Amino acid sequence: MNExxxxxxxxxxxxxxxxxxxxxxxxxxxxxxxxxxxQAGTEWMENIDADRAARLEKFNAEQIKTEASKFFCIPQRDDIQKHRPLLDDN
Structure with a gap:
């Protein structure tokens, strides 16, 4: 089995x-x-901003002007606990 x-x-x-x-x-x-x-986060933000700009051209709504977004890239833990009762020595 590959993990x-x-x-x-x-x-x-x-x-x-x-x-x-x-x-x-x-x-x-x-x-x-x-x-x-x-890179993916930057692309998402560009798409969100382009969508917001297009909607602002169409509808000059205050709600669209106050929308905000942000992204984070979080490193995951590499010490994941595994339950392997058939492989672990007890």
Whole structure:
């Protein structure tokens, strides 16, 4: 059995400053390297900003102006606990 460890977690946060408690959204994806994680986060932010700009051209709503987003690349722990009763010596 092969085990694959994906070490970087990309976390995307989005919210509206007018009502952050009700509008907070979180999504996440795993990446093999920090560079790939940061690249994906940057691309997501560019897409979010482009979408926001397009919506602002169409609708001049205060709610769209107060939207915010941010991303983080978090290294994952590499000391994962495993339960292997048939392989572990007891």
């Amino acid at each position: 694959i460890f994906i070490p970087y977690l990309l976390i995307l946060l989005g919210w509206n400053d007018l009502d952050p408690d009700k509008t907070m959204t979180v999504s996440h994806e795993l990446f093999i390297s920090e560079e790939m994680c940061r």
